[in-house]
Amino acid sequence: MLRRLAVLAIVWGLPASTATVRAAESWPQVVTDGLGRSVRIERKPLRVVSMTPANTEILFALGAGDRVVGVTSWCTYPEEAKSRPKIGGFAATTIHLEAVVALRPDLVIAGDEAQSLVVGTLAQLGIPVLSVKVRDFAGLYAVIGQVGQLVGEREAAETLVGSLRRRVEAVVARSRLIPPEKRLRVYWEVFDAPVMSAGRTSMVGQLIELAGGINVFADVREEYPQVNTEAVVARNPEVILGADMTQGGALTVEILRARPGWSTIAAVREGRIHTLPADPTSRPGPRLVDGLEKVAAALYPQTAEGAGR
Amino acid sequence: MNRSREFSAAAGTSGTEPASGRRLGGWSVLLGVTLLLSMAASLCLGAVTLSFEELWTALRRDPAGEAVQQVILWDLRLPRTLLAAAVGAGLAIAGTAFQAIFRNALADPYVIGASSGAALGTTLALTLGWSTGFAGLGPLPPAAFLGALAAVSVALLLAETGGGSSVTSLLLAGTALGAMLSAAVSFLLLWRDQPWFQVFNWLLGSFSGRGWSHVAVAWPYFAVSFVVLWFTARPLDALTSGEETARSLGLRVRAVRLLVIGAATLAAGVAVAMSGIIGFVGLIAPHIARLLFGAGHRRLLPASALLGAILLVWADIGARSVLAPVEVPVGIVTAGIGGPFFLFLLKRRGGRLA
Numbered sequence: 001m002l003r004r005l006a007v008l009a010i011v012w013g014l015p016a017s018t019a020t021v022r023a024a025e026s027w028p029q030v031v032t033d034g035l036g037r038s039v040r041i042e043r044k045p046l047r048v049v050s051m052t053p054a055n056t057e058i059l060f061a062l063g064a065g066d067r068v069v070g071v072t073s074w075c076t077y078p079e080e081a082k083s084r085p086k087i088g089g090f091a092a093t094t095i096h097l098e099a100v101v102a103l104r105p106d107l108v109i110a111g112d113e114a115q116s117l118v119v120g121t122l123a124q125l126g127i128p129v130l131s132v133k134v135r136d137f138a139g140l141y142a143v144i145g146q147v148g149q150l151v152g153e154r155e156a157a158e159t160l161v162g163s164l165r166r167r168v169e170a171v172v173a174r175s176r177l178i179p180p181e182k183r184l185r186v187y188w189e190v191f192d193a194p195v196m197s198a199g200r201t202s203m204v205g206q207l208i209e210l211a212g213g214i215n216v217f218a219d220v221r222e223e224y225p226q227v228n229t230e231a232v233v234a235r236n237p238e239v240i241l242g243a244d245m246t247q248g249g250a251l252t253v254e255i256l257r258a259r260p261g262w263s264t265i266a267a268v269r270e271g272r273i274h275t276l277p278a279d280p281t282s283r284p285g286p287r288l289v290d291g292l293e294k295v296a297a298a299l300y301p302q303t304a305e306g307a308g309r
Numbered sequence: 310m311n312r313s314r315e316f317s318a319a320a321g322t323s324g325t326e327p328a329s330g331r332r333l334g335g336w337s338v339l340l341g342v343t344l345l346l347s348m349a350a351s352l353c354l355g356a357v358t359l360s361f362e363e364l365w366t367a368l369r370r371d372p373a374g375e376a377v378q379q380v381i382l383w384d385l386r387l388p389r390t391l392l393a394a395a396v397g398a399g400l401a402i403a404g405t406a407f408q409a410i411f412r413n414a415l416a417d418p419y420v421i422g423a424s425s426g427a428a429l430g431t432t433l434a435l436t437l438g439w440s441t442g443f444a445g446l447g448p449l450p451p452a453a454f455l456g457a458l459a460a461v462s463v464a465l466l467l468a469e470t471g472g473g474s475s476v477t478s479l480l481l482a483g484t485a486l487g488a489m490l491s492a493a494v495s496f497l498l499l500w501r502d503q504p505w506f507q508v509f510n511w512l513l514g515s516f517s518g519r520g521w522s523h524v525a526v527a528w529p530y531f532a533v534s535f536v537v538l539w540f541t542a543r544p545l546d547a548l549t550s551g552e553e554t555a556r557s558l559g560l561r562v563r564a565v566r567l568l569v570i571g572a573a574t575l576a577a578g579v580a581v582a583m584s585g586i587i588g589f590v591g592l593i594a595p596h597i598a599r600l601l602f603g604a605g606h607r608r609l610l611p612a613s614a615l616l617g618a619i620l621l622v623w624a625d626i627g628a629r630s631v632l633a634p635v636e637v638p639v640g641i642v643t644a645g646i647g648g649p650f651f652l653f654l655l656k657r658r659g660g661r662l663a
């Protein structure tokens with residue numbers, strides 16, 4: 001709730017990065033971050049701390065992995081990231097500020113409003129903090145560009161964004177060819193107890209739409225709402241997707257059929273249930289594009305194969 | 310209300326019940342009909358609205374009707390409504406019993422530590438990855454139940470050994486224990502970075518996704534609890550007028566207290582196990598019942614149960630209709646409706662309840 005209010009209150013600083021003067025490797029660099037703060041970096045950062053798993057993935061994808069000196073305990077990708085010193089968990093309350101400071105970072109890359117308290121404190125201590133907020137693919141490209149600019153990997157960022165953009169466009173081009181009557185009604189189970197799904201504005205909601213599916217809970221404004229199971233039954237999805245979350249593991253026909261009333265749902269009757277890897281479909285990093293491709297392949301296997309995947 | 314009359318009735322020295330007995334007759338029919346109508350409304354309302362005709366068609370499993378409506382009615386809404394009614398009644402009788410035994414208007418199932426105990430049980434099960442279910446249910450309900458039971462037992466033990474005024478010390482013990490258990494819950498959540506919404510869902514209560522298996526598991530426990538409390542109604546009346554009085558009447562106070570607390574904790578624990586922590590029902594239903602029927606427990610217990618059932622059925626209607634298709638935790642609804650109502654009662658009665 002708080003997060004949503006904050007989203008409304010803060011105009012994101014994405015255009016700022018694209019507007020910045022193109023000057024390769026010139027210092028200082030100044031950008032406006034996801035919290036609308038101005039971030040100034042005096043010289044090329046050599047000690048970077050990442051406070052979200054997605055940021056860690058971005059840094060490594062840009063080839064700045066060897067300068068990452070601190071990560072969260074959730075940073076599991078790439079493999080190399082696991083061996084870096086931990087600064088705590090992902091939630092702001094579990095981050096050890098002293099551990100961050102002790103790493104003597106010259107740049108900290110933080111998450112969105114959820115970490116704003118930590119961001120404020122670090123900034124007061126004179127540590128440059130870039131807070132990133134990714135709401136959609138455009139936002140992801142912009143953040144990669146911004147991080148690239150601040151760590152002095154601008155060219156790598158441009159290359160990466162270019163390839164990500166092409167892959168997303170390829171998926172969208174294929175899904176655009178799917179006639180409206182062949183588009184599948186999709187229910188995405190974010191969590192099982194309570195039953196939670198994804199609204200239209202959520203990243204998952206966008207993945208479904210971009211892949212050519214119809215999100216049965218597209219009418220919900222909340223990002224990850226707890227939904228009524230009657231509504232799931234009544235909306236009768238043709239495909240059920242879920243991520244291999246820590247809790248329930250894979251979604252199976254047996255599990256879903258055992259739920260009261262669910263055996264009548266088309267997807268359950270026909271066994272069209274797919275479990276997708278959680279990280280690429282939930283972390284707003286470069287692998288989100290993998291997630292999109294996996295969603296598309298799960299929904300429309302023929303189309304995806306036809307395109308040579 | 311009149312202590313001495315209740316007391317003499319409790320002591321069995323006179324059979325002066327006819328006046329209030331008549332009152333109970335009329336009111337209980339009214340309450341029963343209200344409950345049935347509330348449940349009918351509950352069957353019609355929700356993410357998909359059914360008209361009375363559609364409800365009738367679906368109830369008869371008429372093949373001419375829509376199959377989805379039959380599924381929603383029989384597999385989802387009917388068990389959910391029955392469970393809401395049962396849990397409402399269970400919380401209400403638990404509240405009635407706790408308030409009587411502690412002679413304290415605030416002694417609802419949660420003040421004496423049952424809620425935080427259940428929360429800790431749930432959190433432990435989550436963080437330790439406990440996956441053993443019970444009676445076809447997931448691991449969380451039994452964990453919540455055991456937690457509630459353990460917390461109330463510890464509170465009781467502390468109070469028993471503490472000496473002095475046992476009522477006050479039990480309430481104090483329950484409160485202190487509650488604070489400690491809540492701290493433990495928070496610690497576990499932070500330590501393991503648990504998905505907050507899962508615990509949140511339990512802490513605020515919900516009937517989402519509950520089916521016939523829950524109803525089947527829950528009813529017998531509530532029935533046992535109710536029957537036990539029903540048979541201790543007279544001793545409860547005596548206890549309400551004070552331990553000294555009860556003792557002077559030859560009542561085995563300690564045994565009665567343990568029996569009543571056991572039965573009430575069972576009802577409260579099963580309620581938590583079925584639906585998470587739902588506040589205010591156990592507090593409000595007994596108060597309204599007492600306003601309507603006086604303090605005699607033969608009348609108070611059934612009236613309280615019916616009122617609790619009605620309250621929770623309506624709260625659940627709200628929970629699944631207000632933001633449909635989004636579910637609101639039912640505890641938010643009971644607190645939202647119950648809180649103001651309780652304050653209103655408190656104000657009208659000049660700050661004096663019970």
